[in-house]
Every structure is written in C-alpha cells, then in structure tokens.
Amino acid sequence: MRLSLTILILASILPGTAFPAPPEEPPDAIVCRGYSAVGFSYWWGGECWCSNGCAPNLSSCSPGVCTPDAGSTGCPDCTHSGTYGADCSGFVSKAWLVPNPTETNACGVDRYVASSFTADHAYWDVVSMNDLRPADAVASSSHVILVMDFEDAYGEHEVVEAKGCTYGIVNQSRTFSSSYSGARRVSLTTCTCEEGQTESEACGDCGTRVRSCVGCMWTGWSDCDGPDPQGPDAACEVGGDAQGVCARGTRRCVAGWLTCTPGAPGTEVCDGEDNDCDGLTDNGTAVTLGEGYPCLNQCGEGVSACLDGAVRCVTPGSTWPDQTCNGDDDPEDPGHTTTEDGCACAAGGGGTHGKAMIWFLLLALLVGRVRLVRRS
Template identity: 35%
Template sequence: MLAALAVIAPTTARAAPSDMTRDEILDLAESGVGYSYWWGGGCWRDDGTQHGSCSGSCPDCTHSGSYGADCSGFVAKVWQVPSPSPVATNSHPYSTQNFACEETWWTAIARDDLQRGDAAAYRSGGCPGSSGHVLLYERGDPWGSLWTYEARGCSTGIVHNNRTLSSDYRAIRRVRLVAGCTDDDADGSCLPEDCDDGNPEIRPDATEMCGNGADDDCDTATDEDCGCTDADGDGFCPPDDCNDADDAVHPDADERCGDGSDDDCDGAADEDCGCTDTDGDGFCPPDDCHDGDPSIYPGAPDRCDNDRDDDCDGLADEGCDCTDTDGDGFCPPDDCNDGNPAAHLGAEPACAWGRDDDCDTRLDNDEPACGGLSPEDAAGCGCEPGAAAAGPGLLALLGLLLGPARRRRP
C-alpha cells in the first residue's frame, strides 16, 4: 500500500532552506534506501544500519526501531525543507496534502519538465482530499516508465524503483536549487562518476554489455563477468546473437528489408516490411534512390566521375580527388587500364587474349567465364598472335617469278 495516508501536519513558518544541488538531493535519497516505513517518521542513519521494521497495513501499521520514514517525511528530509535537518534527527513537517495542494518551499511545474531531484505528489479526490502520496523523481518518462526514490509502504519501506504514475500526480520543484555538475548526456550521472559523459548508455547504474570493449557501468572493469565470446564485437553473444560473424546482426539491430536475413534475431526475416526491394540490395525507396541498380543504396561507395549519387546522400561524386581519364567511373588503382572505359574493377571480361578487363589481376584467357582462350582464338586465324600475314608486295613478287614459268610450259 502507498504511503498514502501520511500524517497531516500543519505548515509552520521556519527559517528558509539552504541552497541545494540536485546531486545533493539524490545523495540523501540514496542514503535512505533500505530503511523501514515509519508512519509519521522522517530519519535514518548515514552508516546504513538499524533499518527497523514495519508490520500491518497503513495507517494501522506498527513500526519498530528508531529510524525510518513515511512518504512525506522522506521527501521533506531529502529536500531539507523547511530548514536544514540532520538525516538521523526525526522530523515530519509536512503531509502529502502540503506537497500536493500548496506551494511554500516548492512550486508546481509542468509534468513534462520533471528533472532529477524534483517530486510528484497527489491527493485522492483532489485537494484537500483524504489520502495521497509523494515521491522523488530521478529519471525516465514522466508519463511512462520512470525511476523514483520513495517510502512506498509498510511492506516495502524506502526503495529506489521503476514504476509509472497516474495522471493525478502533480509535479513540484524545490526552491533554492543551485547548479551542480553538468550532465552532458542527460543520463542522470556526471563526471567523474560517469566515466563517459558523452554517452547516455554509459553510467554507474548501467548494465555491462559483453564484448563491446567499454566499461559500461563505470566500475573501471570492461566486460567483467562475461562468460561468452562476442566474435563480431557488436555487444551480443550466441545464442542471442544469431549471426556472430556479422556485427550488423544482433537482437538490437533494425530489420533491413529485402536482404532475406533475420537482422534482429527474432526468428523472422524481413518481417513488417511494407516495401519492395526491386534490386535486392537490402534497401527500398525512398531510402534507396535508384531501386533498379543494386550498386546504388544508402552507404554504398560513391564512384567518381560517373555523375551519380551512388550512396543516396543527395550528392554525386562527393569527395572524389582522383582523375578518371577514360570516364568509366573508376580511377587507378581500381582502374587497371585508365585508357580503356571497358576495363575497370568489376567489369565483364571481353575474353581477349592477354587483357585483364575486370582488373582482378587475372588475364581474360584465364577467366572461367571465357572458357580458356587459346592464342589462335584471340588472333582470329591459324597463326600465333603477332605473326605477320603475307603483304601485297610479297604476293606481286611471287607473281612475277611464276609468270615466265607458266609461259615456258609446252
């Protein structure tokens, strides 16, 4: 049961609270995790001992021990309102009605604006209402799944948990907040605790991913306790990774349409694909800007001097700094004969003796597609390539020599 029926305490005028950072608020909240629910209480120990216990159901619950808190006592303590108070000293200045219906040392904010260290409160039936709850927001979707610190009830005590909130909750923010650290990646952690403040997936409370070579949970160890081998380095191991030789195939991958592969390892290939990949290159229009040519798709190599947008980025021949003499779209060294537009990397062999048309370092006469050319096939006659045929001068000389012989015959 929620810490909903917290003791209603009158608002009293006291000294103003001190300035606090959001980190200081969350540090106090974390120090209370594990302590028991205590109806009307608001204190715990810095050393984490003597948690106490609670039995029964709120408000008819029984607490034993000297430390614990209910929901409003917990938030008042971590916010240090209305004035500074040691965490080990019991205090309970506010009820959920104060947090949900009033503005003293806090102000109402839009729920979409919730940030680390803000709070959310409600009263059943509206204000003044009969019962309610208040909790501290840490991170997550204010209207969906979020992480909170709260004194949740007698059976749970003070917890750090993931939950959702009804639309009845009002977002509130403590006054006199001052800037603390800069959380560049907005993952709820700052340097130095966040060992990579440019990546929201890396933070002290993250789960260590195996095989990615990163210290995901910032404990100075990489891939600790990983008992598998991630051959392709995509952060997943078999059997979850259904193709550990391809780093584009893993459970978190996007399914590519038309490639016939189960890219996201869910047991189905090309599921939910509403497009037709005509050229079978794994991309569909509009991402594939020419779906009739399998060499044109997003991320393809951009061939130089062919005046085409091979990689579908809206630009043709960008980044080309070579000279394509024969205008076939290839430059040396990929073009092994830059004076012949029919010869370049990937070209069809012309099956000509002694030529390498596809630039694979194998002559056409050795290409399987050419069937094994002979020198005679290449020359087109019964002589070796390069052998000179009889010229017209030689034929005339033979005629002069043979003519008189014919006339002398009887």
C-alpha cells in the first residue's frame, strides 16, 4: 500500500488546519483543473495528472491503466500501472487545492477521503443539494464528485469524477441520490464579473450562446440560438428513404447545429405533390382531393377531378380548356396568347384513364344524389 494512503487517512482524521487556507481564486479555476484530469486512469490512493491549461496532457504523461483483480467487484482489489491517475477524493482534493496547493502532476501528496467532504470543514462548507454551483463537490461516505456546471433542464449536472477502475476519470452528465451532500470550498472569489457584463461564444456550427453577470457571478450559459439560413441556403435534401415533401427539407439552426428538417407529412391534396410521403402523388380520397363536385365550365355541366396536379372541371367527352389554351402565342393570331383569344371545348381529352375516372365520378355523384332524393 502506498505511503500516500497513510497520509490520506491522517488527513481525514486530522482535518487540515495545519495547512494554510487554499488560495483565493474564482470557481472557473477549479473547473479548469477538473477538466484537465479527464482521460487519466483511476488509481486507488492516487491524486496526480498532467495538465495543459484546462486540457489534459495525455501526450507527455501516460494516463496509466487500472485492472480489477480476478473476482473483484472494485478497488482496492485492483492493480494500477503507470505514474499518473487518481481516485475520487484524490481528484477532488487536487482540483480544490486542499489541504495544500500543489501542481496537478505532484504525486503522493496529502489529500482527503470522500467521507471528509460530507461535513463542514475549515476548507469547505456543506451546502444544499438544491443550490449546487460550478466547482462544488458532491459527496457520500464512499465517493466524491466535482460539479462543473449549473443544473440542466431536468435537474442533472455536468460533472467530472474518478468513477472507478474500469472507467477512469470521466466527464459526464449525471444525477445524485439523496444520500449525497453538497460542499463548497472556501476562498472562492466572490466577484468574478461586473454586474451587467455579458459574454458570448460560438456554438457547434451555427448560433451563439451567452451568459450574463448577475450578483457578481456568471449565470449558466443560455441555450444556443442562431438565425436559420435564408434563401438558397435554406433548402436541403433529407436523403435516406424519405419521399415526397418529406424528402425536401429546410435547413435550420437547432441547438447550435445546422440540421435539415424534413418537411412534415400532411394530407394528400391535389397539387401534384406527394403530400403524405407515401411515394405517390395526388392519391388521396375524393374529399381531400376535392373531386366529385358538380361544376360548370364553358362546355357545360361537369364534375371536379384532380388531373395533372390541379382540380379541374371536366365534362365527359370533352376538355376545357383545350390543350392549346396554355398562354402561348396563338399561331392564328400572332401577338396574342391563346388564353387571350379564348379557350375552346375540345373533343376527347383526359386520356383513357382520365375518361374512365370522370365517368366513375359522375356515376358516383349520380348514385349519391339518387340516394339523397330517396331519403328525403
């Protein structure tokens, strides 16, 4: 067993009044040291890692390897190889600079055990679990965790913890049971910003997030918010198996990420589109397509039908307007369009399929009317 474990026990029994109070510093400094340990190994009795600012320095310092012993359910029945690593309380002690400020890569130095953080101490105060802030610790009789941010929308926290032998030191979102209690280190700079000051930073690939200074402390970061792309940049193809309007999307900035939001499936109407995304256009019911209603056109009485993506009033045996009535220049009257010259009824039209459908619709309309007359 390492010498530091003896010191560890002593430190927990004789709370560190023999050491000077930790240096005055803002909570962000503790958060920074916490992030710099992520990726190093779990080492029962350990308390050191290498930092490069707020990032871990894993290239210059080997993170070590923790291996559970055969049949073990966890440390201390485990073996560690390598120079660097920490257990939960070694990690929090070093991040908090208690009982003595040392560099993060200083190994075998004094530290506390997890249970120490569950009661008031010269270097920290117990705080309510409903009032956790960045740089606070959350501790039970056997584990201690460093809080990195304010609670999220569900009441969970981003943390860094030396979780265990197979995990190492990890950064994650988690909750805590009510057996945990909160602790806040002393000598934190009480004023870390100027009232009313704001900061912003870019999000993933669009938008920004902001935080503001309230009561001399930074609030948590806002959600990422940004303008959606406009114009040609707004159109996108959804891809995959999406069909119809669901295959055409709109590019939006969502939570800081540009994302192609697919068109939502809707009711199949007569517009030449596959509105319900089933791969077929204009295949709705007569009601949704607006078919089967009596109507008048220049050829006389007709019935509404969905043809070529539009509801038209068609008369069996003829079409109106005729196929030449399309707004093009009228060859018989140069300078005027066929529309301006008037459209005409033309024999035929609609094709065999179209004719059959029109006759069917007329028949259905007739039957419906007869039934209505009989009922009345």
